[in-house]
Amino acid sequence: MRMSQMFGRTLREAPGDVELISHRLMLRAAMIRPLGAGIFSLLPLGWRVVRKVEQIIREEMDAIGGQELLMPVVHPADIWRETGRYDQVGPEMARFKDRGDRDMVLAMTHEEVVTDLARSEIDSYRQLPRIVYHLQTKFRDEPRARGGLIRVREFTMKDSYSLDRDEDGLETAYRAHWRAYDRIFRRCGLRFIVVGADVGMMGGSESREFMAFSPNGEDTILICPSGDYADNREVATFRRDSPVDEAPLPMEEIETPSTPTIESLARFLDVPLARTAKAVFFKGDSGRFIFAVIRGDLDVNETKLRQASGELGLTPATAEEIRAIGAEPGYGSPVGVRDAFVVADESIRDSPNLVAGANRSGYHLRNVNAGRDYEVDTFADIASAESGSPCPVCGTPMETERAIEVGNIFKLGMRYSAALGATYLDAEGENHPIVMGSYGIGSGRTAATVVEQCHDEKGIRWPITIAPYEVSLLWLGSADDVDTVAAGDKLYHELTAAGIEVLYDDRTDRAGVKFNDAELIGNPIRLSVSSRTLANGQAELRPRGDSESTFVPLDEVVPTVQSLIADLRKPLSGEPVDD
RNA sequence: CGGGGUGUGGCGCAGUCGGUAGCGCGCGGCGUUUGGGACGCUGAGGUCGGAGGUUCGAGUCCUCUCACCCCGACCA
Numbered sequence: 181m182r183m184s185q186m187f188g189r190t191l192r193e194a195p196g197d198v199e200l201i202s203h204r205l206m207l208r209a210a211m212i213r214p215l216g217a218g219i220f221s222l223l224p225l226g227w228r229v230v231r232k233v234e235q236i237i238r239e240e241m242d243a244i245g246g247q248e249l250l251m252p253v254v255h256p257a258d259i260w261r262e263t264g265r266y267d268q269v270g271p272e273m274a275r276f277k278d279r280g281d282r283d284m285v286l287a288m289t290h291e292e293v294v295t296d297l298a299r300s301e302i303d304s305y306r307q308l309p310r311i312v313y314h315l316q317t318k319f320r321d322e323p324r325a326r327g328g329l330i331r332v333r334e335f336t337m338k339d340s341y342s343l344d345r346d347e348d349g350l351e352t353a354y355r356a357h358w359r360a361y362d363r364i365f366r367r368c369g370l371r372f373i374v375v376g377a378d379v380g381m382m383g384g385s386e387s388r389e390f391m392a393f394s395p396n397g398e399d400t401i402l403i404c405p406s407g408d409y410a411d412n413r414e415v416a417t418f419r420r421d422s423p424v425d426e427a428p429l430p431m432e433e434i435e436t437p438s439t440p441t442i443e444s445l446a447r448f449l450d451v452p453l454a455r456t457a458k459a460v461f462f463k464g465d466s467g468r469f470i471f472a473v474i475r476g477d478l479d480v481n482e483t484k485l486r487q488a489s490g491e492l493g494l495t496p497a498t499a500e501e502i503r504a505i506g507a508e509p510g511y512g513s514p515v516g517v518r519d520a521f522v523v524a525d526e527s528i529r530d531s532p533n534l535v536a537g538a539n540r541s542g543y544h545l546r547n548v549n550a551g552r553d554y555e556v557d558t559f560a561d562i563a564s565a566e567s568g569s570p571c572p573v574c575g576t577p578m579e580t581e582r583a584i585e586v587g588n589i590f591k592l593g594m595r596y597s598a599a600l601g602a603t604y605l606d607a608e609g610e611n612h613p614i615v616m617g618s619y620g621i622g623s624g625r626t627a628a629t630v631v632e633q634c635h636d637e638k639g640i641r642w643p644i645t646i647a648p649y650e651v652s653l654l655w656l657g658s659a660d661d662v663d664t665v666a667a668g669d670k671l672y673h674e675l676t677a678a679g680i681e682v683l684y685d686d687r688t689d690r691a692g693v694k695f696n697d698a699e700l701i702g703n704p705i706r707l708s709v710s711s712r713t714l715a716n717g718q719a720e721l722r723p724r725g726d727s728e729s730t731f732v733p734l735d736e737v738v739p740t741v742q743s744l745i746a747d748l749r750k751p752l753s754g755e756p757v758d759d
Numbered sequence: 760c761g762g763g764g765u766g767u768g769g770c771g772c773a774g775u776c777g778g779u780a781g782c783g784c785g786c787g788g789c790g791u792u793u794g795g796g797a798c799g800c801u802g803a804g805g806u807c808g809g810a811g812g813u814u815c816g817a818g819u820c821c822u823c824u825c826a827c828c829c830c831g832a833c834c835a
Contacts, residue, residue: 192784192796193771197764197828217827271760272833289835323760323833337835389835398834482832495832585835622835658793692795710794720794 181224181649182672183685183697188213188223190697200396202631203328205640209701211648218325218333225701226627228648230336233368233623234315236645237338240364240754244356246311246340251293253317257283259292263599268492272321286319291596291618294341298614299602302343308604308614309349311356313340315623327396329628330584336624342617345604350591350615354386357589357619361390363754364621365586368630369643373581375401376411377588378483386591390621391583394632399585402578404571409578414483417561418569418578421454423530429547431515436544440510442476445544449535453477457528457536457548459512461502464491464521469505471520472562473513473550475527475534481564488523488560506539513537514554515545524556525563584629587621640702641725644748649683651675651741652698656710659688667709671719671737675707678738680745699724704748705741723748 188210198204206212211226222230238248257275260266266285274286287293294312302308315338325333342353358374365372370392377389389412391401400413411417439445446453456476462485464470470489472480486494499509506517513536514522528534528550536548550556567580597603597613604614627646634641644650653675655668665686672684683703685694691710698706706722713720718731721740732740751757 189769189785191770195828196771199829214827270833318835320834324829324831326829331834335835339835493832587835620835625835656794661793688793690793690795690797692797695795697796708794712794 181683183683184687186210186224188225190700198328200327200330200632201635202330202628205631205635205700205702206328206628209640212329218322218331220329220332220334220624222624225648229627229642229646230623232646233626234336234338236364236367237315237621237623240360240367241311241313241338241340244311244360246313248314249312250314251287251290251297251316253287253319255285255287255293257285259296259600260285263292263295263596265292272323274319274321287316288318288320289337289618289620290314290316290339291341291592291616292600295596295600295602295614295616298343298597298616299600302602302604302614305345305604305606309342309344309353311340311342311353313338313619327628329624330396330632331398332624335622338621338623340619342619344615344617345606345612346615350593350617353617354589354591357617358388361587361589361619361621362756365390365392365626366756367645367752367754368626369634369645369752370586370626370630371633372586373401373403373410373583376415377585378412378414378487385593388589389585390587390589392586392629392633393581394584394629395582396632397582397584399583401581401583402565402567402569403581404574404576404578406571406574406576408573409571411565413565413580414481416565416569416578417572418563418565419572419575420526420530424532426532428549428552429533431545431547431549431553433538433543433545435542437542439542439544445535446476449544451535454531455534457513457531457534459507459514459537461497461507461509461512462489462491462494463497463501464489465493466491469497469501469520470494471505471507471514471517471522472525473522473528473536473556474525474563475531478525478527478563479566480525480562484560484562484564485523488558488562489521508537508539508541511537511541511543512539513545513548514550514556515539515548516554522555522557523562524550524559526559526561527563528556529559584625584632586626586629588619590618592616592618635702636725638696639700642702642704643752644704644745645752647703648701649681649703650745651680651682651705651707652685652701652703653682654685654691654694654698654706654708656691656694656708661711663714664709664711667714667719667734671707671709671734674738675741678742680738680741705744707737707741 190210191208194204194207210223212220273288278284318337319334322333344350372392374388377387402416403410439448442458453476458476460472460480462470502509505520533547536545538545568577571578594613602614603611655664657664675682704724708720719737720729721732722729
């Protein structure tokens with residue numbers, strides 16, 4: 181590609197309010213342009229990157245027996261009504277009516293459609309297992325789009341679906357996807373970890389997330405330094421303290437003026453946080469009041485609380501709602517409250533004689549014991565693991581890392597096949613729902629995440645596997661210097677003829693402009709020719725990010741570049757590499 | 760949806776007390792320059808996000824509204 185002909189130009193400055201590095205760099209490098217909030221066009225350079233990511237995905241999906249197909253973006257609402265999600269899913273699903281006044285939706289995922297296909301195409305166990313996938317547009321009207329391609333409303337996702345006879349088959353497909361995803365993200369040059377995660381709206385029995393490390397990540401993961409545990413914070417557990425062995429003492433009310441927080445209370449009474457009980461109040465989507473109780477040194481994890489309470493969503497309760505059940509903000513405890521669903525963390529069961537609120541401003545209760553002084557509707561693990569929490573496997577203090585979720589794998593089971601009647605006949609002639617799995621990768625997000633991990637102060641440093649071009653070729657000097665321009669053109673043709681992808685900066689700009697753009701765009705190899713290099717019959721070769729150049733005789737440029745490309749590709753083959 | 764912020768030429772910004780819009784980059788032309796974002800001359804380009812209001816007069820003040828960005832509850 182000749183840069184003089186390229187559509188889209190680089191920007192010296194990004195819009196001032198752009199925060200994320202991948203957003204800035206992709207904007208500046210002429211890869212993406214915004215159309216609306218969370219809606220982007222991909223310019224030719226960015227589209228090449230995304231297509232390469234998608235090609236890697238295709239190769240790895242095909243390698244595990246995936247068959248590519250294409251399902252529609254616009255769905256009749258009826259198919260979503262059949263699984264109940266038409267009403268379950270909130271405003272993040274775009275809905276509209278067609279000219280016949282029929283309800284339609286924009287696809288935010290494709291479980292319904294693939295299951296509909298399965299029920300019409302599959303009748304017999306002989307037709308199982310199958311894996312199908314597609315790369316298709318999804319629209320999710322996110323409450324808040326942010327960060328360029330990291331979190332958008334319209335995006336392309338590779339989603340695949342496994343169809344199996346039974347749980348064993350699902351396990352095999354799930355493992356195959358796990359391995360394929362490992363290879364995909366390694367080939368893209370990402371540093372990532374696989375963690376356990378919440379199953380969320382998909383509903384299923386098991387889920388893993390592929391998390392790429394990034395300080396700008398929206399997720400927090402807990403990692404045991406000894407390597408035997410890693411989970412998303414939303415589900416992470418930790419080794420609990422042993423139960424306190426102490427006989428229950430009589431409960432007594434004490435005056436504790438101006439102690440609305442656990443810290444102020446512990447300081448006032450000079451007791452450890454772990455000897456207090458903390459109350460956290462939520463209103464569930466079902467309308468119930470959810471009263472969470474946890475030891476004062478721990479924090480409530482909302483995802484876990486949602487699971488434990490069976491609510492689809494939780495919002496913090498207002499002061500009026502808290503008083504309505506007989507509690508007092510800042511001095512709350514479950515003692516004497518009404519019309520609330522009380523969820524207590526395991527730490528409460530294991531800790532007798534805690535200090536808890538008296539539901540009266542300025543007062544607390546000493547020696548409060550769950551079960552004796554108040555009823556608990558359910559005990560559960562609702563505690564949030566934090567940096568330093570002991571690993572649930574080995575007890576080593578865990579570390580936290582921020583990460584971006586680039587892929588996930590789900591065991592769906594029979595939820596969709598049962599709802600839509602996608603069944604098969606087994607060898608005995610009996611009907612069974614197909615056992616399904618669902619697996620997703622955001623291709624644009626993956627590309628942007630690579631930028632988050634691979635950049636320097638000059639610009640992007642693409643791994644060669646997904647760089648827009650393998651080589652940036654520039655001639656330096658004056659356009660009047662016909663020898664230099666001719667040498668550039670000749671190299672461009674030779675490299676291209678050898679099957680090498682070249683972005684040729686044939687513009688009449690000065691050297692500084694060309695160097696800066698080459699570094700911004702971030703192709704892994706830079707080749708330049710000028711009257712100086714030509715005087716020795718050479719071209720200058722410089723891998724992106726290196727501070728040293730090598731000079732290569734003109735007739736050796738093609739083989740030299742070919743071998744360098746091969747070297748750069750080696751660690752990105754998809755096989756595990758030692759760090 | 761709650762909180763915060765910003766809307767002025769393609770991009771980045773300035774615009775004081777309300778007085779009829781400016782700077783840098785970029786873009787066109789001419790000339791000089793040519794290995795780390797050149798320089799001179801010259802030119803094009805703006806209903807100041809939109810609507811309403813106050814005023815002799817509004818980019819500036821008021822009301823409403825829209826868009827975008829950032830922080831929180833959701834997800835590839």
